[in-house]
Amino acid sequence: MSANDIRNMANSIRQDIIEMITAAKSGHPGGSLSSADIVTALYFGEMKIDPQRPDWEDRDRFVLSKGHAAPVLYAALAEKGYFDRKELVKLRQTGHFLQGHPDMKKIPGVDMSTGSLGQGISAAAGMALAGKLDNKSYRVYTLLGDGEMAEGLVWEAAMASAHYKLDNLLAILDNNGLQIDGPNEEVMNSGPLNKKWEAFGWNVIQIDGHNIEEINKAFSESKLVKGKPTIIIAKTVKGKGVSFMENQASWHGTAPSPEQAKNALAELKKVVC
Amino acid sequence: MVEKIATRDAYGKALVELGAENINIVVLDADLSKSTKTADFAKKYPERFFNMGIAEQNLMGFSAGLAASGKIPFASTFAVFAVGRAFEQVRNSIAYPKLNVKIAATHAGISVGEDGASHQAIEDIALMRAVPNMTVLVPSDAEETRQIVRAAAEYKGPVYIRMGRLGVPVLYDDSYKFAIGKASILREGRDVAVFAIGLMVAEALTAAEILSKKGIEVTVVNCASVKPIDQETIIKVLKKTGAAVTAEEHNVIGGLGSAVAEVLAENYPVPLKRIGINDTFGESGKPAELLEKYGLTSQHIISAVKEIIKKKDRLLKMDKI
Numbered sequence: 289m290s291a292n293d294i295r296n297m298a299n300s301i302r303q304d305i306i307e308m309i310t311a312a313k314s315g316h317p318g319g320s321l322s323s324a325d326i327v328t329a330l331y332f333g334e335m336k337i338d339p340q341r342p343d344w345e346d347r348d349r350f351v352l353s354k355g356h357a358a359p360v361l362y363a364a365l366a367e368k369g370y371f372d373r374k375e376l377v378k379l380r381q382t383g384h385f386l387q388g389h390p391d392m393k394k395i396p397g398v399d400m401s402t403g404s405l406g407q408g409i410s411a412a413a414g415m416a417l418a419g420k421l422d423n424k425s426y427r428v429y430t431l432l433g434d435g436e437m438a439e440g441l442v443w444e445a446a447m448a449s450a451h452y453k454l455d456n457l458l459a460i461l462d463n464n465g466l467q468i469d470g471p472n473e474e475v476m477n478s479g480p481l482n483k484k485w486e487a488f489g490w491n492v493i494q495i496d497g498h499n500i501e502e503i504n505k506a507f508s509e510s511k512l513v514k515g516k517p518t519i520i521i522a523k524t525v526k527g528k529g530v531s532f533m534e535n536q537a538s539w540h541g542t543a544p545s546p547e548q549a550k551n552a553l554a555e556l557k558k559v560v561c
Numbered sequence: 562m563v564e565k566i567a568t569r570d571a572y573g574k575a576l577v578e579l580g581a582e583n584i585n586i587v588v589l590d591a592d593l594s595k596s597t598k599t600a601d602f603a604k605k606y607p608e609r610f611f612n613m614g615i616a617e618q619n620l621m622g623f624s625a626g627l628a629a630s631g632k633i634p635f636a637s638t639f640a641v642f643a644v645g646r647a648f649e650q651v652r653n654s655i656a657y658p659k660l661n662v663k664i665a666a667t668h669a670g671i672s673v674g675e676d677g678a679s680h681q682a683i684e685d686i687a688l689m690r691a692v693p694n695m696t697v698l699v700p701s702d703a704e705e706t707r708q709i710v711r712a713a714a715e716y717k718g719p720v721y722i723r724m725g726r727l728g729v730p731v732l733y734d735d736s737y738k739f740a741i742g743k744a745s746i747l748r749e750g751r752d753v754a755v756f757a758i759g760l761m762v763a764e765a766l767t768a769a770e771i772l773s774k775k776g777i778e779v780t781v782v783n784c785a786s787v788k789p790i791d792q793e794t795i796i797k798v799l800k801k802t803g804a805a806v807t808a809e810e811h812n813v814i815g816g817l818g819s820a821v822a823e824v825l826a827e828n829y830p831v832p833l834k835r836i837g838i839n840d841t842f843g844e845s846g847k848p849a850e851l852l853e854k855y856g857l858t859s860q861h862i863i864s865a866v867k868e869i870i871k872k873k874d875r876l877l878k879m880d881k882i
Binding site: 345349351391392393399400401403404406407409410411412413414415416417418419421422440441444445447448451452 | 587608609611613614616618619621622623624625626627628629630631632634649650653654657658659
């Protein structure tokens with residue numbers, strides 16, 4: 289898929305996100321929108337996967353460590369063909385398979401159940417270790433939030449991933465700068481993130497997380513680095529693509545009203561890539 | 562002298578045995594491999610052993626990821642850290658997705674001894690029992706440990722195995738057959754049923770021997786499979802004896818005593834006395850002295866059996882009136 293096609297798909301996924309969270313009347317739009325370009329680039333360009341065989345042993349794996357951004361993952365999976373797009377609007381309904389946070393037992397294509405922050409990267413690293421043990425060529429991708437950086441387990445996993453030289457592990461940090469209670473610097477300053485990850489033995493790449501060319505280039509670069517894991521620190525805008533949600537911590541975990549959704553969708557539909 | 566082997570020692574040996582048979586067995590530890598005895602496996606299969614350092618949450622997270630990719634990880638550390646420090650990793654990353662991780666914890670209970678209360682898990686069974694999808698197994702001797710480790714490896718899903726530091730008497734030989742969900746009746750008697758786990762099984766047998774000389778006949782049931790608990794055997798034994806004592810090196814809240822009480826209360830209510838740690842933390846000391854101080858010896862079982870027989874007799878008399 290060309291960079292432009294990925295941009296168009298990311299736009300569709302943003303519309304899916306708005307529609308599903310609006311229908312569910314709850315969910316997390318801010319961090320889903322901020323990571324839409326990254327997740328689209330992964331699922332429609334980077335990852336070696338087959339929607340017909342979600343359990344294919346040699347597939348690349350994706351672990352959404354920031355599990356509350358489930359809508360972006362579900363939208364990508366549906367657009368990719370893991371399940372019908374019509375299911376998306378049933379998100380969070382009793383008895384429906386699309387759980388509030390990713391559930392690997394219920395949702396085709398979800399490689400790890402997540403939602404409790406810090407745990408996804410730890411499991412992703414375990415998957416990467418299994419790949420090394422089996423001499424498999426698959427890669428493991430995991431997406432983290434910046435508020436998540438306050439979890440001790442993130443750094444336990446970071447230390448161990450470098451120790452075990454997991455160069456088949458790629459972490460991507462959705463660095464939108466905001467968490468539930470406000471800006472990272474005010475709630476809990478976790479910076480300087482690049483220096484911290486470097487100090488933990490990781491290869492660090494810093495990019496604009498909304499620039500598809502930069503995202504793709506970082507993916508390629510990460511594969512050239514042997515003997516250590518890579519993290520892409522992607523500068524993003526929370527709520528990206530919907531003007532009234534952009535850079536607003538209040539849109540972390542609030543569903544838009546039908547009226548707001550209408551405006552958001554109209555805005556997204558106007559974008560020509 | 563009765564032969565004594567610590568369940569953790571038997572665990573170390575069982576892992577080596579399994580490692581030879583199944584290439585997918587991997588072992589993870591958190592800087593305690595010499596104490597948990599996973600060091601034996603590490604020596605034999607270094608490429609399949611991963612020391613995670615002193616990071617128990619990550620021990621469980623890595624194990625979850627390995628299991629999600631087809632491995633059968635045994636994750637070992639002391640019970641207080643496996644269950645306490647990493648509880649939520651066990652709950653959300655292992656039990657919720659029903660991943661094939663075996664949490665093999667050692668140094669459970671106050672028989673840890675000198676290290677004191679911070680290292681003596683007394684609530685681990687209660688915590689693990691309350692987690693959906695979790696199987697809870699507590700071996701009582703070396704042979705049972707060997708079989709439990711094998712049964713855990715064969716079973717697909719999360720298992721918590723609770724082992725001790727202290728040498729415990731050998732009770733079984735290889736003619737024994739452990740099965741998940743099955744209790745083992747070690748001795749039959751009409752007067753009282755004693756349900757025990759871990760090192761209290763040997764104590765229960767000693768108590769039964771002494772009581773028998775005084776004309777009191779006790780049924781001793783080893784409930785190594787605490788979850789799923791063997792309801793059928795428990796109810797059958799309760800019907801035969803009409804009185805029960807439970808014995809465990811664990812808080813009386815939430816452990817075997819609670820599991821048996823649940824079965825008893827809903828199916829066949831008879832007098833019950835629970836022996837365990839009475840909702841208090843332990844302390845430093847010699848294991849034998851602590852077991853005595855906290856009421857976990859054959860003598861304490863004998864007293865409980867006598868007490869419960871009186872209660873049973875009183876109830877029988879009331880029935881006649």
